[in-house]
Amino acid sequence: MENAVLIEHVIFLIVSVLFLGMIFGKAANWLKLPDVALFLAAGMIVGQGLHLIHEPSSTFTNQFILTVGSALILFDGGRNIRLSGLRQVWVTLTLLSVPGVLITCAVVAFAAHYLLGIPFMYAVLLGAIISSTDPATLIPVFKQVKIRSKVRETVESESAFNDATGSILTFSVLGAITGGQAISLSSSVLEFLQTALGGIAVGIGVGFGLAFITAHLRLGWLRDYTTIALVVTALGAYWLGDALHVSGFMATFTAGLIWGNSDLFKLHMDDKLQEMGHFTENMTVLMRMLIFILLGSQVNFGMIFEHLWPSLGVIAVFMLIARPLTVLASALPDRKAKWERNEIVFMFWVRETGVIPAALSGMVAGMGIAHADIISSVTFLAVLLTILLQASTTAYAARKLGLEEK
Numbered sequence: 001m002e003n004a005v006l007i008e009h010v011i012f013l014i015v016s017v018l019f020l021g022m023i024f025g026k027a028a029n030w031l032k033l034p035d036v037a038l039f040l041a042a043g044m045i046v047g048q049g050l051h052l053i054h055e056p057s058s059t060f061t062n063q064f065i066l067t068v069g070s071a072l073i074l075f076d077g078g079r080n081i082r083l084s085g086l087r088q089v090w091v092t093l094t095l096l097s098v099p100g101v102l103i104t105c106a107v108v109a110f111a112a113h114y115l116l117g118i119p120f121m122y123a124v125l126l127g128a129i130i131s132s133t134d135p136a137t138l139i140p141v142f143k144q145v146k147i148r149s150k151v152r153e154t155v156e157s158e159s160a161f162n163d164a165t166g167s168i169l170t171f172s173v174l175g176a177i178t179g180g181q182a183i184s185l186s187s188s189v190l191e192f193l194q195t196a197l198g199g200i201a202v203g204i205g206v207g208f209g210l211a212f213i214t215a216h217l218r219l220g221w222l223r224d225y226t227t228i229a230l231v232v233t234a235l236g237a238y239w240l241g242d243a244l245h246v247s248g249f250m251a252t253f254t255a256g257l258i259w260g261n262s263d264l265f266k267l268h269m270d271d272k273l274q275e276m277g278h279f280t281e282n283m284t285v286l287m288r289m290l291i292f293i294l295l296g297s298q299v300n301f302g303m304i305f306e307h308l309w310p311s312l313g314v315i316a317v318f319m320l321i322a323r324p325l326t327v328l329a330s331a332l333p334d335r336k337a338k339w340e341r342n343e344i345v346f347m348f349w350v351r352e353t354g355v356i357p358a359a360l361s362g363m364v365a366g367m368g369i370a371h372a373d374i375i376s377s378v379t380f381l382a383v384l385l386t387i388l389l390q391a392s393t394t395a396y397a398a399r400k401l402g403l404e405e406k
Contacts, residue, residue, distance in 0.1 A: 010061055015291070016053060020046060021289030033384050034141045034391045036292050036354075040384065043296020053297045057362040062294055068235065069287035071252045075234035076280045077139035077156050078256025083264065085153045095156055095330035097161035098192070103329055104131040105169060107322035108314065112378070115310040115317075122371045125173045128237045129361050130318065130382045132166030134354030135253070137387055139354070143281075145395040147403045151343050155350055160253040163356050164196045167247070170360050177369065178372050198246025203254025206237040206324040211259055215267035226272045227279040233259065249356070268391045287335070291355055294385065300395065303377040311378045315385055323351045342401040352391050353382045 001146045024042040028035040046052045055062050086093065096263040105127035112123035142152050172188050210233040214222040222229045233255050241251030262269055269276070304311070327347045331339045361379035365372040 013053065013055060014062065016046070017290055017293045018286065020293055021286075024293075025285070025289070032395070034144060034387075034394065036137050036140060036288055037392050038387050039289055039292035040296040040387055043293040044299055045296075046293075046298025048299055048301055052120055053294075055297065057298050058366050062298075063359075065287075065290045065294060066355055067238070069291045070249065071238040072231070072234050072287055073136045073284050074102050074160055074249055075230075075237070075252045075256035075259075076284050077135050077160060078253040079260035079276075080139075080281070081153045081157060081257060081260060082149070083257065083261045085149055086157060089150060089154045091334040091336070092331050092337050092339070093157050093161065094153075095333065096158040096202075098165050100326040100330050101131045101162050101165040101169065103326045104318070104322045107325060110320050111314045111317035111321075113312045116307065116374060116378070117310075118371045118374060121173065121177055122369075122375070125170065125177065125364070125369075126314075126375045126378060128166060128169040128173050129364065130353055130357045130379055131169065132162045132353075132356055134352050134356060135159040135163075135249075136288070136291055137352040137354040137391055138350070139282060141391050143284075145398055146405045147346075147398045148343070148405060150337070151346060151403060155347060161196070161250065163249045164199065164247040165192060166356065167360065168192050168195055170182055170364075170373075174364070174367075174369070178367070195245075195247045196250055198244060199241050199248065199250030200254050201327045202241045202244060202246060202251040203237050203256075204258060206240060206251065207233060207255030207258030207260070208265065210236070210255075211262045211265070211267050211269075215262055215269045215272075223272075226269065227276060230259065230280070231283075232277060238357065285362060292387075295355075295358055299380055299384070300377065303373050304381060307374055307377055311374075311381050314378055315382050318382060319351065319386065319390070344405055346397055346401050349390055349397050350394055351386060353379075353386045357385055364394055 020042045021039060025035050026039040030037040031038075043053070047054065057063075088152075105124065108127035108130065109120065109123040112118060112126050113120045118124070134154075137158065138156055142156060168188065168191055172191075178343050187254050210222075214226055214229045234252050237251040237255035238248040241248035258265075259269075327344060331337070331344050331347070361372075361376045365376050369375075395404070
C-alpha cells in the first residue's frame with residue numbers, strides 16, 4: 001500500500017512539474033528570458049505560494065532528479081565542446097577550476113564572518129559550498145544565447161571542472177568542524193588530484209568504450225541505438241565514478257567530451273548528429289524543468305527574511321568582488337589565450353550558482369551542523385539572485401560587449 005501511494009505521488013509530481021514547465025517555458029520564450037529563471041519562479045508559486053507541490057530536498061525522489069538531471073545536462077555540455085578550443089584556454093581553465101574556487105571561498109568567508117556574525121570556520125564552509133559554478137544553469141543559457149565559442153567553452157568547462165574542487169573543499173571544512181581534523185594542504189591537494197584525475201580516467205574509459213561499440217564503422221553494433229547508448233554513457237560514467245569514489249560529474253563531462261569529439265578518434269557519428277541533437281535538447285529541457293521547479297518549491301522564505309540584509313551583503317560581495325578577482329587572477333596570467341577586455345568583463349558577470357551548491361547545503365542541513373539554517377538561506381539566495389539577475393541578462397551583456405554570434 002505504501003508503494004502504491006509513493007508511486008502515485010511521484011507520478012503526480014512529475015506530471016505537475018512538466019505541465020508547469022511547458023507553460024512557464026512558453027512564457028520564457030515570449031519574455032526573451034532564460035527558462036531556468038521562469039522555472040524557479042514557477043516552483044516558488046506552486047510550492048511556497050499555493051502549496052500544491054511539497055518535495056523536501058532530502059527525499060530520494062528529489063536527490064534522484066538532481067543527480068540524474070545534472071549528469072545528463074553535464075554530459076550534453078561536454079558533447080558540445082570542441083577539444084581544439086580548450087587547447088587555447090587550458091591555463092585559464094585550470095586556474096579558474098582550482099585556485100579560482102579558493103579565492104571565491106576566501107572572499108565570501110570574510111564577508112560572511114563580518115556581515116552575518118557566524119564563526120569563521122562556518123563562514124569558510126559557506127564559501128566552499130557556493131564557490132563552484134553550475135553547469136545545469138550555464139549550459140542551457142548558452143543554448144539560448146549564442147556567444148563567442150572561446151568564452152562559452154571556457155565558462156562551461158569551468159562549471160564542470162570546479163564542482164570537484166568545491167565538493168572537496170566542502171568536505172575538508174566539514175571534517176575540521178565535525179571531527180576536529182586539521183585542514184591539511186598536502187592531503188587536500190592529493191585528494192583533489194585523486195578525485196579529479198580519477199573522474200577524468202573513468203570518463204575517458206566509459207566514453208571511448210561506448211563510443212567505439214556505437215560508432216565504429218565495422219564494430220559499431222549499437223549504431224541503431226545511438227541515443228540510448230548516449231544516455232547509458234552519461235549515467236554509466238557518473239555511476240562508475242561515484243562507485244569508485246572519484247568525481248562522477250567530472251566523469252560524465254569527460255565522457256561527453258569524448259562523444260562530442262569522437263571524430264578525432266576516427267569514430268564518426270555524422271549521420272546521427274541531428275538525431276542526437278533533437279534528443280539531447282528535449283532531454284535537457286525536461287531535466288531543467290524538474291530540477292529548477294523543485295528547487296523553487298523548496299525555498300524557506302521565513303529563514304531568508306530573517307537574515308535578508310546581511311545575506312544580500314554577502315551575495316553582493318560574492319558577485320561583485322569575489323568573481324571579478326577570481327577571473328582576473330585566472331585570465332591575466334594566460335598570455336596564450338589572448339583575452340580581450342570585453343571577454344574578461346563578460347566572465348565577471350556570468351557566474352550562476354545552482355544544483356551542486358544547493359545539494360551541498362542540503363547535505364549540511366541534514367547533518368545538523370550549527371548555523372546550517374543561515375548557510376542554507378544564503379545558498380538559496382545566491383542561487384536565486386545569480387539566476388534571476390545574471391542568467392536573465394546574459395544575452396544583453398553579450399550584445400553590449402560585442403560577443404553575441406548570429
